[in-house]
Amino acid sequence: MFIKGTRTEVRQRSPPQKTVSLTKVYILGSKVGLMFSRLRTSLFTRVSSSISLSWFSTVSSPNQLRTMTPKDLVEKAITDNQIAIFSKSYCPFCKRAKALLKEKFPDAKSVIYELDEMDDGTDIQNYLHTKTGQRTVPNIFVGQEHIGGCDDTFAAEKAGRIATLLQ
Numbered sequence: 369m370f371i372k373g374t375r376t377e378v379r380q381r382s383p384p385q386k387t388v389s390l391t392k393v394y395i396l397g398s399k400v401g402l403m404f405s406r407l408r409t410s411l412f413t414r415v416s417s418s419i420s421l422s423w424f425s426t427v428s429s430p431n432q433l434r435t436m437t438p439k440d441l442v443e444k445a446i447t448d449n450q451i452a453i454f455s456k457s458y459c460p461f462c463k464r465a466k467a468l469l470k471e472k473f474p475d476a477k478s479v480i481y482e483l484d485e486m487d488d489g490t491d492i493q494n495y496l497h498t499k500t501g502q503r504t505v506p507n508i509f510v511g512q513e514h515i516g517g518c519d520d521t522f523a524a525e526k527a528g529r530i531a532t533l534l535q
C-alpha cells in the first residue's frame with residue numbers, strides 16, 4: 369500500500385508455529401499404532417492357545433519344535449500323530465478340512481501346523497512338495513499315510529478310509 373508517496377509495506381503476521389501440535393498428533397498416532405499392535409498380538413495369542421487346548425490335547429506346541437529342520441518337523445508330526453495337517457490359517461480349503469476332521473474324529477491325536485505363521489513355513493512347504501508331490505495346503509496325513517488336500521480328505525472320509533486308518 370502507498371501513503372503519501374511512501375511505500376508502506378503491510379506485513380501479515382506469520383501464522384503461529386504448528387510444530388507443537390504436529391508433534392502431539394505424531395505422538396498420538398504412535399500411541400494408537402501401539403495399541404493396535406498390542407491388540408493384534410493378544411488376539412493371536414488367544415487364538416493359538418484356544419486351538420492348542422482343544423484338538424491337540426496331547427501334542428507339544430508347534431513353536432517348541434521350531435529348532436528342528438523342516439524335514440524332521442514334518443516326519444515327527446506324521447509319526448507322533450494319528451492326524452497331521454499342514455495348513456495356512458487364512459486358507460478356506462484348510463478350514464473346511466480341519467473342521468471336517470475335528471468334527472468326525474474329535475479324539476484322534478492330531479497336530480496342525482499353520483505354515484503362514486511359522487518362520488520356516490516356506491521351507492516346510494517345500495519339503496512337503498518334495499515328499500508328496502503336492503504343492504498346496506492343506507497337506508494331510510492320517511495314520512502315517514498321505515491323504516492329500518481338502519478334496520482328497522472329504523473323499524477319503526466319505527469312503528471310510530480315514531476311519532479305517534485310525535483304527
Ligand SMILES: N[C@@H](CCC(=O)N[C@@H](CS)C(=O)NCC(=O)O)C(=O)O
Nearest residue numbers: 459460461504505506517518519520
Ligand atoms: N484342491 C485343493 C485346493 C487347495 C488350494 O488351492 N490351496 C491354496 C491355499 S487356499 C494353496 O495352497 N495355494 C498355494 C500356497 O498357498 O502356497 C484342495 O482340495 O486342497
